[in-house]
Amino acid sequence: MKIQAKKRFGQNFLKDETILEKIIQSMPKNDNVIVEIGPGLGDLTKRLITKKDVIAFEIDKDLCNILKKDFEKAIKEKKLILKCGDVQDHWKNSLVDRPYDLIANLPYYVATNIVLNALRDKNCKNILVMLQKEVAQKFSAESKEKDFSSLSVLAQTAGVVKKLFDIKPEAFEPAPKVMSSILLINKKKSLDDKNFENFLKIAFSAPRKTLLKNLSSKYSKDNLKKVFEQLNILPNIRPHQATTSIYHQLYEILEKRKVDGRKETTKL
Numbered sequence: 001m002k003i004q005a006k007k008r009f010g011q012n013f014l015k016d017e018t019i020l021e022k023i024i025q026s027m028p029k030n031d032n033v034i035v036e037i038g039p040g041l042g043d044l045t046k047r048l049i050t051k052k053d054v055i056a057f058e059i060d061k062d063l064c065n066i067l068k069k070d071f072e073k074a075i076k077e078k079k080l081i082l083k084c085g086d087v088q089d090h091w092k093n094s095l096v097d098r099p100y101d102l103i104a105n106l107p108y109y110v111a112t113n114i115v116l117n118a119l120r121d122k123n124c125k126n127i128l129v130m131l132q133k134e135v136a137q138k139f140s141a142e143s144k145e146k147d148f149s150s151l152s153v154l155a156q157t158a159g160v161v162k163k164l165f166d167i168k169p170e171a172f173e174p175a176p177k178v179m180s181s182i183l184l185i186n187k188k189k190s191l192d193d194k195n196f197e198n199f200l201k202i203a204f205s206a207p208r209k210t211l212l213k214n215l216s217s218k219y220s221k222d223n224l225k226k227v228f229e230q231l232n233i234l235p236n237i238r239p240h241q242a243t244t245s246i247y248h249q250l251y252e253i254l255e256k257r258k259v260d261g262r263k264e265t266t267k268l
């Protein structure tokens with residue numbers, strides 16, 4: 001039966017056997033269960049269940065019914081647990097109640113949010129996902145590269161990040177308009193400080209302006225200058241030129257120790 005891909009669910013089915021095999025070869029080696037978000041027609045799922053148990057979340061009811069039939073045996077043998085519905089509704093604190101690796105060809109429209117949720121989820125240990133190439137670069141860029149962003153800082157805070165390889169649109173049906181990439185994050189810890197995430201939003205609010213200018217929307221310029229000097233940061237650097245470690249040090253001084261650079265409490 002020919003399935004009509006639904007744009008609103010970001011359905012681009014990966015059909016290239018070589019790429020599917022490369023994803024399997026890139027899987028972290030451990031005993032964690034696999035969580036797949038968006039199994040679609042099950043091309044990746046059928047390979048994943050030959051390696052480990054899988055818990056899969058699929059939003060599309062039509063696909064869910066097809067998957068239930070195609071994977072009847074695996075579901076009976078508990079190699080596959082299929083959950084129908086929006087994965088975001090299942091994500092309270094942890095998506096599942098045991099250590100897991102997220103392995104998925106993600107729908108582009110929610111990919112960034114899903115990776116951020118996985119970085120925050122303490123049961124998620126590794127992330128191996130397909131994303132739009134630009135988004136993968138934002139997560140994997142190093143300090144001083146033009147794509148270095150708040151997402152890079154968050155990914156580096158949680159673990160070791162690598163963009164593994166790129167995938168051309170022709171590998172999918174239907175072909176998306178953009179290139180895709182495979183991103184791997186081996187987590188060492190989970191993100192646990194929303195305030196730090198908010199601090200980064202301010203720091204990167206205008207990427208072409210200086211970091212000092214961006215931060216001065218919340219903290220007094222005089223205090224920022226002092227803190228920059230203390231940390232040996234040039235006053236004219238742009239947000240992408242600082243390192244993850246510098247962001248943690250700035251946050252520690254400005255927010256945690258509350259060196260009172262906050263505008264509300266400082267006389268200018």
Ligand code: SAM
Pocket residue numbers: 009010011012013014015037038039040041042043044057058059060063085086087088104105106107108110
């Ligand atoms: N894994 C399949 C493959 O590689 O061919 C399909 C990948 S396709 C890019 C994305 C899949 O995610 C689709 O099956 C889509 O229905 C599903 N999806 C989209 N939004 C979702 C959500 N919020 N929760 C769960 N699944 C979702």
